[in-house]
Structure formats: C-alpha cells, structure tokens
Amino acid sequence: MEFAGIRLKNKLFVAPMAGVTDRPFRQLCRKLGAGLAVSEMVTSNSLLYGSTKTKRRANHAGEPGPISVQIAGADPLMMAQAARHNAENGAQIIDINMGCPAKKVCNVAAGSALMRDELLVARILESVVAAVPELPVTLKFRTGWDREHRNAATIARIAEESGIQLIAIHGRTRADLYMGAAEYDTIATVKSQRGIPVIANGDIDSPQKAKYVLDYTGADGVMIGRAAQGRPWIFREIAHYLATGELLPPPEVAEIHRVCREHLLDLHDFYGIEAGVRVARKHIAWYTKGLVGSHVFRQHMNLLASAEEQFAAIDQFFGEQAAQSSRLQYDNNNQSETEALAA
Structure with missing residues (x-):
C-alpha cells in the first residue's frame, strides 16, 4: 500500500491503543506482519512533554519506519505545536486522535468528543497540516458522537479539504464505546465519497x-x-489469507512461548524491571487467555514480583501445554472464547 509517497509492505495497520501499543508491542506486530503501527496517543500539552509517560510514548529508538505518532488534544495551536515537537523528535507521520471514547479524554473535549464541533475539527486539522508541511497527517475517528448523529461523512470531507492524507474510521459511535457490533455501512459510504485512502477499523x-x-x-x-x-501473529495470518485465499495453521506452542518470552524481555528492558513486570502481566494474560489451566495460572502469575519468577512461570505453563500437544489446547468450558481466538 502507498499513500503520500510512503510505501507500506501491506494494508494492515496496528490501531493505537493507550497502554498497549508501546514500542515493544509495535515492533512485535511489525515483525509479525503489520504494515504500519501507530503509537499510543501523546498529549498535546507541552507542560507534559517532560513526563516519564510522555517521553516513553515518544520513544522510537530502533523502531523501523515509518514512525507514526498519534497526538491528542482540543486546542488548534497546542496540536500544531505537538505536531512540530514530534516531527523534530523522529515522527514521519502525524496521526490525530478523534476516535478515543474514554471519559478522561472526552471530558476535556478531545478524542471523539471533537466530532460534536465540526468547525473546531476543521481548525485543528488545518493547523496541524500547516505546522508540518513536510509530513503526511492522518486522522482516526468514529462514525459519530451517537447513533442519531453519525457525521463521519462530514468529518471525512473536512479532513480531505484540510489536507489530511489518510483516514481511519472505527465502525462505532462514541456512545457505543466498544459495545455491540461494529457497523461498516458508514465506512463504505465515506469510501465512496472520498479520494484519500480510507482504513476500516472495528471487530476485525x-x-x-x-x-x-x-x-x-x-x-x-x-x-x-x-x-x-x-x-x-494475526497480521501474518491476514496477510497470507489476503494474498493466497488460504488459512495458515495456528502457531505451535513453541512459537507462542518464544514470542511471549521475547516480548517480556523487551518490556522489562523498555520499562525497567519493576514497571516492566507489572506491564507484562496483562500481556501474559492475553497470550494465555482461554487455554487449559490458564485461569489458575493467571491468578498465580499476578502475584509474582520479579522477572525471574515471571519467566519461570511462563516456561512451566507453556511446557505443560507442549507436553499435551504441539498446538494450543483451549478450555472447552469457554468455547466462545476458544473459537474467537482460533478463528
């Protein structure tokens, strides 16, 4: 895929997720097949540029390009300054967040709350595009504020007229949060009307x-x-299916064990051991979700305080899985979760 002179190896994007898409996770997804990984959203408040959280989110050392940094805020001037600041610190794409439904973001009129004020949307987009003329600016938003006010088509028009180079649309409104099923009719309508690339998001x-x-x-x-x-590895699975029409077999236990172990090493190194162990817990829980014995394992794992204990625990867990089968064995008492993970 190509846009704004940037060539990606495929059309698969990692969605920006606060607390998830840190540098270790972005690098892992890129390694396993994603074409582009967008950073966690970075505040546009310059007073917070020096905070540990903001500096960590803006850390792209060793990350393969293109580097896409998402900024969030509601003030056009501050958003422009944030775009320039991140461009000066290695960003090659600036992404604007108008899709986050979290209360702490919407309560300060940022994220998807901006969709209620189309004039402000235009001012923000024009300011950011003008601030970094050398870089492409992209935009992520939802289908609307609520189901009675689906204005994604209008926001998309404003975006294209403002110089935005690519848009990503989540198929839910802000009021939907992550409940119910994503709808794709709005995305199809926007795609039929706009000349810039449109990326579909939600329940994929x-x-x-x-x-x-x-x-x-x-x-x-x-x-x-x-x-x-x-x-x-869902990215390589999708890339293979789109290219060949064939489904790859699920990864073997040994590979998942290795991927999980390497991810933990990166997290411990990136955050430091104490914080890295805490951050790693949710990733370990996701890697083991739905597997036989995972509930008891996660309860035990969440009590572990050292990297050595964490590694010993996952080595034992995946060793037990491998002893049963080279493929993961899911708990039949949670069939819906099993099917979702194995799809």
Whole structure:
C-alpha cells in the first residue's frame, strides 16, 4: 500500500491503543506482519512533554519506519505545536486522535468528543497540516458522537479539504464505546465519497473478517486493535489469507512461548524491571487467555514480583501445554472464547 509517497509492505495497520501499543508491542506486530503501527496517543500539552509517560510514548529508538505518532488534544495551536515537537523528535507521520471514547479524554473535549464541533475539527486539522508541511497527517475517528448523529461523512470531507492524507474510521459511535457490533455501512459510504485512502477499523478479528470488511466497504486497508492483544501473529495470518485465499495453521506452542518470552524481555528492558513486570502481566494474560489451566495460572502469575519468577512461570505453563500437544489446547468450558481466538 502507498499513500503520500510512503510505501507500506501491506494494508494492515496496528490501531493505537493507550497502554498497549508501546514500542515493544509495535515492533512485535511489525515483525509479525503489520504494515504500519501507530503509537499510543501523546498529549498535546507541552507542560507534559517532560513526563516519564510522555517521553516513553515518544520513544522510537530502533523502531523501523515509518514512525507514526498519534497526538491528542482540543486546542488548534497546542496540536500544531505537538505536531512540530514530534516531527523534530523522529515522527514521519502525524496521526490525530478523534476516535478515543474514554471519559478522561472526552471530558476535556478531545478524542471523539471533537466530532460534536465540526468547525473546531476543521481548525485543528488545518493547523496541524500547516505546522508540518513536510509530513503526511492522518486522522482516526468514529462514525459519530451517537447513533442519531453519525457525521463521519462530514468529518471525512473536512479532513480531505484540510489536507489530511489518510483516514481511519472505527465502525462505532462514541456512545457505543466498544459495545455491540461494529457497523461498516458508514465506512463504505465515506469510501465512496472520498479520494484519500480510507482504513476500516472495528471487530476485525480473523483473516476471513478482514477480507469481508475490505470487500464490503471498499476500504484501502484494515486496522486491528484488540484482536492483536496476545495474538500479534494475526497480521501474518491476514496477510497470507489476503494474498493466497488460504488459512495458515495456528502457531505451535513453541512459537507462542518464544514470542511471549521475547516480548517480556523487551518490556522489562523498555520499562525497567519493576514497571516492566507489572506491564507484562496483562500481556501474559492475553497470550494465555482461554487455554487449559490458564485461569489458575493467571491468578498465580499476578502475584509474582520479579522477572525471574515471571519467566519461570511462563516456561512451566507453556511446557505443560507442549507436553499435551504441539498446538494450543483451549478450555472447552469457554468455547466462545476458544473459537474467537482460533478463528
């Protein structure tokens, strides 16, 4: 896929997710098949540039390009300054967040709350595009504020007229949060009306679903978020299916064990041991979700305080899995979760 002179190896995007898409996770998803991984959202408040959290989110050392940094805020001037600041610190694409439904973001009129004020949307987009004329600016947003106010088509028009180079749309409104099923009719409508690339996002959790969404909407690519948690190889599975029409076999226990171990090493190194162990817990939970014995394992694992204990625990758990079968064995008492993970 290509846009704004940037060539990606495919049309698969990692959705920006606060607390998830840190540098170790982005690098892992890229290694396992994603074409582009967007960073966690970075505040536009310059007073926070020096905070540990903001500096960590802006850390792209050793990360393969192109580097896409998402910024969030509601003030056009501050957003422009944030775009320039991140461009000066290695960003090659600036992404604007108008899709986050979290209360702490929407309560300060940022994220998807901005969709209620179309004039402000235009001012923000024009300011950011003008601030970094050398870089492409992209935009992520939802279908609307609520189901009675689906204005994605208007936001998309404003975006294209403002110089935005690519848009990603999550198929839910802000009021929907992550409940119910994503709808793709709005995305299809936007794609039929706009000349810039449109990326479809929401509930894309299997190769078959990715192809369905691409065919149904006519979108130029798909963006995967929650389905990649604990399953970063979903990108290579989708890429293979789109290229060949064939499904790859599920990864073997030995590979998942290795991927999980390498991910933990990167997390411990990136955050430091104490914080890295805490952050790693949720990733371990995702890697083991639905597997036989995983509930008891996670309860035990969450009590472990050292890297050595964490590694010993996953080595034992995956060793027990491998002793049963080279493929993962899911708990039959949670069949729906099993099917979702194995899709």
